[in-house]
Amino acid sequence: MSTNFTVIGGDLRIIKLAKMLAEDGNQVYTYGVEKAEELKENQNIIMCNKLQEAVKNSEIIIGPIPFSSNGKDINAPFSDNTISIRELMHVINAKILIAGSITPEVYDLANDEYIEIIDIMKREELAVLNTISTAEGTIEIIIANTNKIIHGSKVLILGFGRIGKVLARKLAGLSAKVTCAARKDEDLAWIRAYGHMETNINAIGENLSEYDVIINTVPHLVLTEERIKYVKDDCLLVDLASNPGGIDKRAAKDKNLKLIWALALPGKVAPVTTAEFIKDTVYNILKEIYKK
Secondary structure, three states: OOOEEEEEOOOHHHHHHHHHHHHOOOEEEEEOOOOOHHHHHOOOEEEOOOHHHHHOOOOEEEOOOOOEOOOOEEOOOOOOOOOEHHHHHHHOOOOEEEEOOOOHHHHHHHHHOOOEEEEHHHOHHHHHHHHHHHHHHHHHHHHHHOOOOOOOOEEEEEOOOHHHHHHHHHHHHOOOEEEEEEOOHHHHHHHHHOOOEEEEHHHOOHHHHHOOEEEEOOOOOOEOHHHHOOOOOOOEEEEOOOOOOOEOHHHHHHOOOEEEEOOOHHHHHOHHHHHHHHHHHHHHHHHHHHHO
16 A cells, blocks of 8 residues: 655655655655755656645655754755754644654654654664664775775774674674674673674773774774774774764874774665665554554
């Protein structure tokens, strides 16, 4: 059964998502994406000039990921228009909004307008699938920013959550010598069970001088100024953690280390695949909603 969707704003992932939803036979109304030429080719996509026009025939509104960068307007890089969060919430009164990285302030506005708001980035299935793109993007960064092959390189991964697990496996598949660092005994046991070398994060220090690449996945400071002094000069540092990250940026700069803070890799390295993951997650959400 087809559904009416409205897509408002968003980056290339959301543009690809709109196209995929239309190709599935759904009617898709858009606003804030007028620069997306590829959406003009599909007869199931209606590109609207007014926000009210875009939302009036849909119960499901899909917004950007992340929803906003400044807390006032939604992210709409494919538009010259500014779309304020407050205006959007008022217009989509009593509908369902699916977007990503929603702040508490946006939830409050949604409650005032009787909007059911769903942060798609909190969905476990999407978080797991996004680790694939993140891992492959990280490998691309390593290849582009080192003068060694990955085979035989000594790589330290800080953290053994979703990203750490997938990344360690892919690097080991390229014959890197992978060590994973974690705090919990159960994580250290899993690292060993996966066949990687393990170390406790609390114990890292002088041993940091062994590694050609150090990758952080922990969302708080781990590679401190005190620890960075042990990192060898030609080591590549990659921080995958969201703001404020897990690597002391100033200390790395003072030591003239190459540091790449690689945020939002899935959307940058694989927007089509990421859009497929988002689409599947949207359909899962709708199944849950309509079961109620």
